[in-house]
Amino acid sequence: MKNHASLFARPAMRLSLLRMAAIAALSIGFIASVPDAHAASAENGKAAFIKNGCWQCHGFAGQGGVTGPTLAPSPKALSFISVFIRNSHGVMPPYQKAILSDADLADIYAYLQSIPQGKDYKNIPLLNQ
Amino acid sequence: MPRKPKSPATDRRKFLTGFVAAGAAAGVATVAPGARAADPPPPAPPSALPPSGKTAEAETGTPKELPRVQGVPGSDFMVDVIKSLGIKYLPANCASSYRALHESLINYGGNKMPEFLSCMHEESAVGMAHGYFKASGKPLLTLCHGTVGLQHASMGLYNAWCDRVPLIIIGGNDLDAAHRPPGVPTFHSAQDINALVRDFTKWDDTPVSLDHFAQSFVRAYKISMTPPYGPVAISLDAGLQQEPMKKHEQGVVPRYVPTSPPQGDTGAVKEAARLLAAAQNPVIVVDRAARTANGMTLLVQLAELLQAKVIDQGSRMNFPRTHYLSAQPGAVSNADVIIGMELSDFWATVNSFTDNGEHGGIGENSTRIKKETKLISISSVELNTKANYQDFQRFQVIDVPMAADAEATLPALIEAVKSAIQNDRKDAIAKRGEAQKKAYAEDLVRTRQAAAIAWDASPISTARLCMELYGQIKDLDWSLVASEGNVSNWPNRLWPMEKYHQWLGRSGGYGVGYGAPASVGAALANRDLGRFSVSIQSDGDLMYAPGVLWTAARHKIPLLSVMHNNRSWHQEAMHVQRVANFRNRVTNTGNDYGPIGTSIQNPDIEYHKLAESMGWWARGPIKDPAKLGPAIKEAIAVVKSGQPALLNVWTQPR
Numbered sequence: 001m002k003n004h005a006s007l008f009a010r011p012a013m014r015l016s017l018l019r020m021a022a023i024a025a026l027s028i029g030f031i032a033s034v035p036d037a038h039a040a041s042a043e044n045g046k047a048a049f050i051k052n053g054c055w056q057c058h059g060f061a062g063q064g065g066v067t068g069p070t071l072a073p074s075p076k077a078l079s080f081i082s083v084f085i086r087n088s089h090g091v092m093p094p095y096q097k098a099i100l101s102d103a104d105l106a107d108i109y110a111y112l113q114s115i116p117q118g119k120d121y122k123n124i125p126l127l128n129q
Numbered sequence: 130m131p132r133k134p135k136s137p138a139t140d141r142r143k144f145l146t147g148f149v150a151a152g153a154a155a156g157v158a159t160v161a162p163g164a165r166a167a168d169p170p171p172p173a174p175p176s177a178l179p180p181s182g183k184t185a186e187a188e189t190g191t192p193k194e195l196p197r198v199q200g201v202p203g204s205d206f207m208v209d210v211i212k213s214l215g216i217k218y219l220p221a222n223c224a225s226s227y228r229a230l231h232e233s234l235i236n237y238g239g240n241k242m243p244e245f246l247s248c249m250h251e252e253s254a255v256g257m258a259h260g261y262f263k264a265s266g267k268p269l270l271t272l273c274h275g276t277v278g279l280q281h282a283s284m285g286l287y288n289a290w291c292d293r294v295p296l297i298i299i300g301g302n303d304l305d306a307a308h309r310p311p312g313v314p315t316f317h318s319a320q321d322i323n324a325l326v327r328d329f330t331k332w333d334d335t336p337v338s339l340d341h342f343a344q345s346f347v348r349a350y351k352i353s354m355t356p357p358y359g360p361v362a363i364s365l366d367a368g369l370q371q372e373p374m375k376k377h378e379q380g381v382v383p384r385y386v387p388t389s390p391p392q393g394d395t396g397a398v399k400e401a402a403r404l405l406a407a408a409q410n411p412v413i414v415v416d417r418a419a420r421t422a423n424g425m426t427l428l429v430q431l432a433e434l435l436q437a438k439v440i441d442q443g444s445r446m447n448f449p450r451t452h453y454l455s456a457q458p459g460a461v462s463n464a465d466v467i468i469g470m471e472l473s474d475f476w477a478t479v480n481s482f483t484d485n486g487e488h489g490g491i492g493e494n495s496t497r498i499k500k501e502t503k504l505i506s507i508s509s510v511e512l513n514t515k516a517n518y519q520d521f522q523r524f525q526v527i528d529v530p531m532a533a534d535a536e537a538t539l540p541a542l543i544e545a546v547k548s549a550i551q552n553d554r555k556d557a558i559a560k561r562g563e564a565q566k567k568a569y570a571e572d573l574v575r576t577r578q579a580a581a582i583a584w585d586a587s588p589i590s591t592a593r594l595c596m597e598l599y600g601q602i603k604d605l606d607w608s609l610v611a612s613e614g615n616v617s618n619w620p621n622r623l624w625p626m627e628k629y630h631q632w633l634g635r636s637g638g639y640g641v642g643y644g645a646p647a648s649v650g651a652a653l654a655n656r657d658l659g660r661f662s663v664s665i666q667s668d669g670d671l672m673y674a675p676g677v678l679w680t681a682a683r684h685k686i687p688l689l690s691v692m693h694n695n696r697s698w699h700q701e702a703m704h705v706q707r708v709a710n711f712r713n714r715v716t717n718t719g720n721d722y723g724p725i726g727t728s729i730q731n732p733d734i735e736y737h738k739l740a741e742s743m744g745w746w747a748r749g750p751i752k753d754p755a756k757l758g759p760a761i762k763e764a765i766a767v768v769k770s771g772q773p774a775l776l777n778v779w780t781q782p783r
Contacts, residue, residue: 053706053716056699056723056782063583063590065617065783067703070582089485089493093710121581126596127623128577129603 045111048104072115200373203339204233210343213382214350216270219243220254224274226301229370249676251278255285256646258296263633265654268295275300275322284640289360290329291520292637295353296360303367322364328517331359339378347383356390356534357509393533401505401529402545408466411437415447418470418535422629427539436562446632451625453569468505470535476523486711505529507538576622588779589754595619601761605661610651613644614667614693617783642673649681652688668694681773682744689768690775695782702727740775749777
């Protein structure tokens with residue numbers, strides 16, 4: 001595994017407050033165009049999550065790590081995610097509709113929603129050594 | 130180098146000629162030198178016929194005694210010089226260009242101090258020396274062919290250079306173009322082998338006499354071991370090794386006296402102390418500040434004196450992870466004074482680069498600190514900067530720069546800070562510490578919460594991998610000898626690292642292939658020091674030169690290697706994905722998970738079988754997290770018996 005780690009490990013991955021505010025504004029503006037998550041398939045979403053490389057930074061279970069934030073369980077609102085991934089100017093590269101359709105995005109969101117809550121760290125002895 | 134007058138009793142060229150002739154005699158179809166091409170060769174006799182008397186004598190008779198070297202072989206004297214420095218091991222891949230020294234080391238020198246360790250690749254040998262130093266504080270010597278071997282070794286040397294690690298590499302070379310053997314030995318010769326690595330070695334030399342070698346070797350050791358540490362190279366003529374000492378040569382081995390490391394200028398130290406003592410929110414950033422365990426002790430003193438947050442960038446174990454002043458990189462944003470000690474990249478400490486394809490694809494740069502923040506630097510690397518390779522990173526303006534060794538400067542800085550702290554500042558300083566205690570505790574909870582996510586996932590989460598491992602080694606005197614490949618820094622975030630040998634840093638130059646050999650080298654040092662060595666071994670790293678596994682088994686080096694096998698060169702997978710997105714293209718993954726060319730699957734490599742084939746105890750692939758703990762327990766028992774053990778664990782990407 002190649003390791004040019006510093007490129008991704010820097011706190012630059014965090015969005016600035018201004019950028020977050022802009023995304024929030026965009027979320028409101030674009031809310032009407034957000035795909036309908038209820039019609040989506042978690043099974044198809046898992047395949048799309050892998051096919052589109054989401055797993056690379058966020059892990060196969062959306063757990064996150066130094067390269068990307070946690071997506072699941074309890075994903076943020078679809079409206080937020082949708083606007084973010086279409087318009088990202090941060091470390092996360094943008095996914096335009098040409099490479100990730102609204103339907104695939106809805107399926108991915110369904111997959112993230114389907115990921116069950118894990119254990120509380122207090123109940124994992126190895127995390128309380 | 131012009132050929133020197135030969136000793137009357139010695140002619141290594143005739144010796145070689147004899148060797149070649151003997152080889153020719155053994156081959157029935159070999160044409161003798163000087164035979165005309167037009168002469169038809171005699172018909173070959175049927176192989177079933179009995180050998181002629183001459184052939185039988187050649188094959189069964191007692192050979193005539195070879196001409197002996199009169200006097201002390203030059204390479205024996207070289208061994209005396211090498212022994213004077215107490216070098217314990219010599220990992221190397223054998224090569225004819227240093228055969229005379231090789232022979233002296235194992236026969237005249239008794240294969241002790243140094244002991245020859247058989248390596249499969251020169252990069253592995255250098256990587257072992259790299260890891261050995263970081264675990265022991267002692268440099269090793271390695272030997273190689275001056276051309277082909279040094280080219281193999283060069284990536285390892287670059288890592289050592291960037292990681293400020295001392296080691297000595299000797300390349301065999303036959304300088305006498307008129308008399309050296311033709312063919313392969315001449316392919317393996319060059320005018321100046323050191324030119325290949327001069328950009329990333331501290332010093333090099335080409336001794337032309339034995340007295341010169343003695344001075345050169347001791348000087349090389351001394352330069353390598355003077356901070357800033359670094360690798361050094363010696364080109365060693367084959368003739369000089371093989372010929373005897375001349376009468377006029379004195380054969381004196383110079384005494385090694387360590388050079389004191391450079392300390393910061395008194396005025397600059399005082400100014401730095403004044404700024405730190407008066408700061409509202411000082412932050413200490415360290416990368417290779419602690420060269421020894423004492424460096425850690427000094428850093429704790431300085432941090433507690435100021436109640437200042439410490440960001441340990443981790444190229445060495447600088448600061449206890451369990452200390453409440455241990456802080457995250459983002460702590461620089463609120464600092465009014467930042468002191469950086471032996472940072473490999475000060476610019477990136479206080480600025481950020483976002484690879485977002487903006488500005489024509491070059492990304493965005495922005496500051497991470499306040500405009501008025503004062504910057505102090507103590508870095509010995511400023512004394513040893515070269516032009517070609519860009520390991521000095523981007524230029525950063527510093528308010529108080531000191532070209533000095535941080536650990537050597539810390540005692541004076543601590544005293545200066547004590548003097549500079551005004552009585553009316555002491556309450557504020559104490560309150561700063563109390564706030565940080567609370568922040569540290571909250572951060573630890575967040576980290577544990579993050580580690581719990583996907584705890585039962587398969588492939589196994591990197592958090593689970595690391596904590597299952599820690600759970601089994603926590604009562605041992607453990608040393609994490611390498612963690613190449615990114616496991617989201619879980620060991621640094623969750624293992625209670627407090628001892629200098631518990632974290633040995635990274636490769637330095639990010640040249641992949643460091644983890645496996647450095648682990649073996651560090652495990653060798655730890656074996657002698659009674660420590661338990663564990664490595665988190667990534668898949669891509671192992672496959673650069675897996676032959677080092679054999680070296681570990683051959684020399685009974687106990688090491689627990691737990692693989693972070695994410696089946697890809699994952700950093701590159703993310704890079705290609707990123708560029709594809711910038712260009713609004715769907716990434717072509719072929720039949721793999723990652724972009725074509727970045728996956729190590731189809732077929733999956735059975736690393737456990739690879740290790741078993743080279744004498745390791747190994748198990749895998751382990752995909753079920755519930756099975757990981759018991760497998761680690763079994764492997765630890767094997768390692769405690771003195772053998773290396775490997776677990777092939779399928780993991781999440783990061």
